[in-house]
Amino acid sequence: MKRAARAFAFFALLVLAWHAAAASGRWSPVLFPSPLDVADYLRSALRDGTLVDAAGVTLRRLLEGYIIGIVLGLPIGLFMTTSKFVEDTLGALALGLQTLPSVCWVPLALVWFGQSETAMLFVVVMGTMWSVAIATDAGTRNLPPIYARAARTLGSEGLHKWTHVILPASLPYLITGMKQGWAFAWRSLMAAEIFVTILSGFGLGHLLHYGRELNAMDQVIGIMLVIVVMGLAVDKILFAPWERFLHERWGTGLSRG
Amino acid sequence: MLMRIEHGKSLGAKLAIDGVSKWFRTSRTNVHALDNVSLTVEEGEFVCLVGPSGCGKSTLLDIVAGLTKPDKGCVLADGVPVEGPGRHRLVMFQEPALFPWLNVFGNVMFGLKLCPDLTGEERRAAAIEHLQLVGLEKFAKSYVHELSGGMKQRVALARSMAPDPRVLLMDEPMAALDALTREQLYADIQRISQQKRKTIILVTHNVREAVCLADRVVLLSARPGRLREQFEIPLPRPRDINSSEVAAHARTITAALKGYLTAEVAE
Numbered sequence: 114m115k116r117a118a119r120a121f122a123f124f125a126l127l128v129l130a131w132h133a134a135a136a137s138g139r140w141s142p143v144l145f146p147s148p149l150d151v152a153d154y155l156r157s158a159l160r161d162g163t164l165v166d167a168a169g170v171t172l173r174r175l176l177e178g179y180i181i182g183i184v185l186g187l188p189i190g191l192f193m194t195t196s197k198f199v200e201d202t203l204g205a206l207a208l209g210l211q212t213l214p215s216v217c218w219v220p221l222a223l224v225w226f227g228q229s230e231t232a233m234l235f236v237v238v239m240g241t242m243w244s245v246a247i248a249t250d251a252g253t254r255n256l257p258p259i260y261a262r263a264a265r266t267l268g269s270e271g272l273h274k275w276t277h278v279i280l281p282a283s284l285p286y287l288i289t290g291m292k293q294g295w296a297f298a299w300r301s302l303m304a305a306e307i308f309v310t311i312l313s314g315f316g317l318g319h320l321l322h323y324g325r326e327l328n329a330m331d332q333v334i335g336i337m338l339v340i341v342v343m344g345l346a347v348d349k350i351l352f353a354p355w356e357r358f359l360h361e362r363w364g365t366g367l368s369r370g
Numbered sequence: 371m372l373m374r375i376e377h378g379k380s381l382g383a384k385l386a387i388d389g390v391s392k393w394f395r396t397s398r399t400n401v402h403a404l405d406n407v408s409l410t411v412e413e414g415e416f417v418c419l420v421g422p423s424g425c426g427k428s429t430l431l432d433i434v435a436g437l438t439k440p441d442k443g444c445v446l447a448d449g450v451p452v453e454g455p456g457r458h459r460l461v462m463f464q465e466p467a468l469f470p471w472l473n474v475f476g477n478v479m480f481g482l483k484l485c486p487d488l489t490g491e492e493r494r495a496a497a498i499e500h501l502q503l504v505g506l507e508k509f510a511k512s513y514v515h516e517l518s519g520g521m522k523q524r525v526a527l528a529r530s531m532a533p534d535p536r537v538l539l540m541d542e543p544m545a546a547l548d549a550l551t552r553e554q555l556y557a558d559i560q561r562i563s564q565q566k567r568k569t570i571i572l573v574t575h576n577v578r579e580a581v582c583l584a585d586r587v588v589l590l591s592a593r594p595g596r597l598r599e600q601f602e603i604p605l606p607r608p609r610d611i612n613s614s615e616v617a618a619h620a621r622t623i624t625a626a627l628k629g630y631l632t633a634e635v636a637e
Binding site for chain 1: 435455456457459460463465484485515
């Protein structure tokens with residue numbers, strides 16, 4: 114309770130300071146809108162449906178790209194751990210591509226796929242899968258070998274060993290990988306939406322982009338807030354149950370209470 | 371002549387280790403871990419391997435388990451050569467090696483589920499029975515991190531006993547426990563091994579522990595591990611690790627162990 118109050122007080126102060134700065138009149142309200150202007154914009158965007166539509170379009174793209182990225186990235190990461198060949202080939206490629214900021218995929222995607230949903234999907238998948246692969250590999254590489262030894266003597270081999278020992282044992286690392294993948298997918302999609310202008314759907318990134326074109330800073334700041342809040346909310350909804358599950362089974366992170 | 375007699379004996383034994391040698395080669399060193407070790411273990415016998423640290427006793431246990439291949443010699447379990455690990459020779463490790471994603475019951479069930487000829491009902495019954503044997507039936511639904519070190523090791527004992535292995539191999543399972551917990555585990559192991567008449571090989575560097583548990587204590591020399599001497603322990607059970615009889619036997623064996631050590635250093 115005390116912590117919640119502390120957080121609330123902090124953010125209230127922040128908004129107040131913002132309001133005071135905007136009200137001081139030192140900056141043009143066009144460049145530096147007050148919190149009330151931003152709230153006004155958000156209210157009207159909510160009422161006429163643009164915000165909900167854009168958020169829906171963005172979430173759909175995000176989920177599509179993210180799921181493909183995970184489906185490709187997790188096995189690559191697992192194979193990197195188990196096979197020297199994959200580690201030396203795909204692994205080296207993954208390590209290289211993971212360092213590439215996802216916005217760098219945009220020019221390539223535009224040339225290959227044009228102003229299309231495919232281009233956007235491509236950017237998100239590329240931004241997600243390599244980081245998921247690297248995080249998964251790093252985790253499973255550190256699996257305590259004792260689990261595999263114990264499982265072998267108990268008669269667990271082949272596919273059974275994978276489904277009943279290696280995968281569950283790597284669960285904490287897989288979730289870390291998926292979380293990292295989520296963060297990367299979110300960043301990639303925003304980059305893609307800002308740079309890829311298409312008619313098949315208006316996402317949050319597009320609202321941001323047109324806010325800039327129209328010099329509507331209340332819109333830009335409002336959408337930025339929405340992006341932050343959505344990122345946080347999805348993180349909580351998607352990952353909090355898994356992390357609770359890990360707390361319960363592995364007993365990790367209990368010291369933080 | 372002698373060879374034939376020994377061979378005939380090993381055929382009838384539960385477990386026969388026959389001329390096993392092992393080297394560990396890396397790019398820099400070549401460690402001779404075991405040298406021509408032969409040992410037979412009878413059905414229902416409790417054998418303790420004792421030796422200084424680094425004498426290869428854990429390696430020997432790994433070879434019997436099938437987790438490591440010997441460079442020379444072979445291991446016969448019920449007359450059949452050991453080719454790899456399997457559920458007829460279960461291992462209890464120094465760490466409990468329990469699976470954190472399963473609860474206590476699930477851990478005991480893990481091995482049982484890999485026994486093809488049991489029904490679901492029989493598996494559950496065996497799991498509950500063995501949890502009762504180690505006194506942890508109330509903790510069936512607990513997760514591993516909620517247990518103390520001793521409780522974890524008792525769950526590991528239940529897990530390796532439940533699938534009814536032909537041989538139980540223990541690799542210093544008590545080494546990481548405090549003295550009090552250890553004594554309780556000694557009592558548990560004695561009670562269960564008497565009830566179930568299991569063939570057990572225990573590796574330890576604690577001579578008293580060996581005397582307290584074993585029918586026979588086998589002494590290994592420092593690296594390379596060679597079979598030095600064997601001691602029958604005819605004491606009645608259950609034995610108390612603090613009793614004077616156990617202490618007396620332990621003294622004899624410790625003296626022998628020290629004798630070999632000083633002789634080896636002199637060499």
